[in-house]
Amino acid sequence: MGKIKTHKASAKRFSLTGTGKVKINHCHHRHNLGLKTAKRKRHLRSGAYLDGAMAANVKTMILK
Numbered sequence: 497m498g499k500i501k502t503h504k505a506s507a508k509r510f511s512l513t514g515t516g517k518v519k520i521n522h523c524h525h526r527h528n529l530g531l532k533t534a535k536r537k538r539h540l541r542s543g544a545y546l547d548g549a550m551a552a553n554v555k556t557m558i559l560k
Contacts, residue, residue, distance in 0.1 A: 503557035510546070510554050518546040518554050 511519045524532075525540040532540075546554060 500556070500559075502559070506554060506557040510558055512555070512558070513545075516555075518551040520544050520546055 509520065513519055521543055522540040525537065529537060545551075
């Protein structure tokens, strides 16, 4: 029986917590930071959790 390979691009962007949630980092925090407000940059600095069908899709891609 074949096995599902880990999607390496997704594995670099998402991580699983101990309870099984999918943790992500926000995008748009690399360049052109002078145009963005301090509040916007501050909120982009923190991580977030995926939920619902998107989290289920990511879990199948990053689990070995």
